[in-house]
Amino acid sequence: MLTAFSLATYRDRQKKLRARIKKKELDALIVNFPDNINYLTGFDSLGFLWYQALIVSEKVQPALFFTRTSEMPCVHELSAIEDAVFYDIATQDPLELVAKALIDAGHGKGRIGVETHAFTFSPDQFLRLQKYLPDATLVDASTAVAEERLIKSPQEIEYQRSAARMADYAMKRAFEAIRPGRSEVEIAGEIAMALGEAGSEYSAISPMVATGRRSTMTHAMPHRQVVSVGDVVLVELAGVCNRYHSILMRTAVVGNPSPRVREVSDLLTESFNAAMDAAKPGQPVGGTNAACNKVLNRMGLAKTRVHRIGYSLGLAYPPSWLEAMMLDEADDHVFEPNMSFSMEPNLSLYDEGFGLKLGDTVLCTEAGSVSLSELPPTLTILG
Numbered sequence: 001m002l003t004a005f006s007l008a009t010y011r012d013r014q015k016k017l018r019a020r021i022k023k024k025e026l027d028a029l030i031v032n033f034p035d036n037i038n039y040l041t042g043f044d045s046l047g048f049l050w051y052q053a054l055i056v057s058e059k060v061q062p063a064l065f066f067t068r069t070s071e072m073p074c075v076h077e078l079s080a081i082e083d084a085v086f087y088d089i090a091t092q093d094p095l096e097l098v099a100k101a102l103i104d105a106g107h108g109k110g111r112i113g114v115e116t117h118a119f120t121f122s123p124d125q126f127l128r129l130q131k132y133l134p135d136a137t138l139v140d141a142s143t144a145v146a147e148e149r150l151i152k153s154p155q156e157i158e159y160q161r162s163a164a165r166m167a168d169y170a171m172k173r174a175f176e177a178i179r180p181g182r183s184e185v186e187i188a189g190e191i192a193m194a195l196g197e198a199g200s201e202y203s204a205i206s207p208m209v210a211t212g213r214r215s216t217m218t219h220a221m222p223h224r225q226v227v228s229v230g231d232v233v234l235v236e237l238a239g240v241c242n243r244y245h246s247i248l249m250r251t252a253v254v255g256n257p258s259p260r261v262r263e264v265s266d267l268l269t270e271s272f273n274a275a276m277d278a279a280k281p282g283q284p285v286g287g288t289n290a291a292c293n294k295v296l297n298r299m300g301l302a303k304t305r306v307h308r309i310g311y312s313l314g315l316a317y318p319p320s321w322l323e324a325m326m327l328d329e330a331d332d333h334v335f336e337p338n339m340s341f342s343m344e345p346n347l348s349l350y351d352e353g354f355g356l357k358l359g360d361t362v363l364c365t366e367a368g369s370v371s372l373s374e375l376p377p378t379l380t381i382l383g
Contacts, residue, residue, distance in 0.1 A: 002078055003042030004242035005155065010080040013040050013148065014063055017056055020144055027110030028057035028102060029141055030129075032118040035315040036145040037065075038243055043079035047071040048120050048317065051094045059105040066094050066101075095125055099132030108133065113141030119319065146324035150312055152338045156244060157363065160314070160340055163246035164361055164372035166198035166239025171248050174209075174235045175380055178252055184209040184222035191237050203238040203245060204316035210234045215251075215355040216348045218306045229255045234357040238321060244314055245321045246372050247342055249359030252380040261354060264301065264347065265379040268356050271295035271345050272377050275309055279362065279369035281337055286329035292345045304349050310342040313361055339364045343371075 001007065017040065021029050031037055034048035040063065041054065047067055055064045062082035067075065069086045085101070087094045102112065112133065115121055117140075130138060152160070173194035177187045191207040209222045215232045227233060231254050238247040253261060271292040278291040289309045293302040312323035325333050327341060344359030356379075360371040371377070 001080060003080055005042060007080045010041055014056060016148055017145060018058055020148065021056065021113060024141065024144065025111060026113040026139060026141060028055060028107045029113040029144055030055055030098065031145060032115045032121040034120060034317040039145060039149055039315055041079045041081045043075065043081060044243065045071055045074040045078065047074065050089060051125065053098050055101060057107065064101055066098055095128040096132050099129060102133065109135045111137045111139055113144055114138050115142045116140045117142035143324050149314055149323060150325055150339055151336060152314060152340050156314065157338065159241040159244035160246050160361060161372055162241040163239035163244055166195060166200040167237060167246050167248040168374050169198040170194040170237050171235065171250055171375060175252055175382060178227060178233050178254060178382055180227055180229050180254060183224050183226045184211055185224055188222040195239060198239065201240040203240050204318050204321040208236040213353050216350045218346050218348055218355055227254055232261060232354045234355060236357060243316065245316045246361040247313065247321065247359060248373055249344055249357040250380060251356045251358065252382050254382050257379065257381060265356055267296060267299055268345060268347060268358050269377050272343060272358055275343055275345060276369055279335055279364060281335050281364060281366060283335050285325060285327045285331050285333045285335060289328045301347060304347045306346045306348050309345050312339065312341045314340060335364045337364055337366050
């Protein structure tokens with residue numbers, strides 16, 4: 001069994017989840033998010049491109065996994081799954097098999113939790129499940145597993161620390177690769193190679209590079225545009241260890257930055273540090289957003305923020321590495337020790353023709369929050 005944790009760890013996670021399900025007055029939970037399935041079983045495969053589900057309940061022990069027949073070797077070798085149903089994609093409807101298993105377990109008229117937010121659970125699949133379970137009540141339980149994942153274990157933190165070292169290495173290599181005449185896709189390729197050299201697995205989001213005016217496009221994918229002297233260049237990447245992500249975002253300038261780029265960058269670093277200071281145990285997570293904006297508004301720049309300042313971070317598969325907790329005023333979580341999250345007060349000054357990225361993976365400790373990166377949160381000037 002090649003998994004990131006022991007069988008006992010996965011059994012304990014499932015036990016805690018069953019207690020949470022009971023507290024939510026659910027009879028069973030159908031897990032569809034691939035990262036949640038990995039968290040509960042260790043299963044690591046791109047098999048989620050086809051329907052997969054894990055049934056967790058008091059009456060279904062061990063948890064029952066459903067996947068297509070071609071995933072059988074991965075189930076046996078790359079997971080702690082103890083009971084599975086393998087379906088033929090040409091002749092069987094997996095939703096019908098899931099419904100039958102629930103009915104056979106006595107949940108045909110129960111309250112069944114489903115992950116309606118899962119990108120691997122389509123509206124069509126929801127309707128089919130509803131058809132096969134006409135007497136059951138389907139309840140959104142998208143955050144049931146996510147809440148269990150917010151506080152990281154010592155081993156999870158070590159995986160993220162390892163991923164952070166990989167990210168630092170790749171960012172240094174990115175700075176070496178950025179020079180006039182090189183395209184964004186070439187630089188992104190150098191980053192991918194560096195991540196591989198450092199031991200990183202593939203990340204949930206591929207490396208991003210944007211230069212010149214494209215730096216205003218915070219989530220633009222690398223293109224064939226080449227770097228020129230004076231360009232602002234954004235880089236975003238992630239190191240990955242056993243699917244645990246540590247993300248890193250930095251901005252570089254080729255040659256001397258303009259006075260405006262320099263002053264905005266200095267303020268961005270100050271706002272980042274203010275947000276870090278606000279991320280203390282017992283404090284509301286939205287306080288980081290407010291602390292950041294207070295600094296930026298000295299120059300009226302809070303309006304150029306491109307999104308919330310961060311989100312919880314850990315296990316991830318494509319297409320996203322965001323966990324459930326959002327660092328904004330609408331989220332009612334408070335910081336607790338061993339929470340890990342991003343801190344990224346990114347800016348897009350579209351009318352001025354440039355943007356800035358600054359983002360780290362951060363760990364909350366008893367004494368406050370610390371970045372897992374060893375790179376300073378400042379603008380990098382490349383000669």
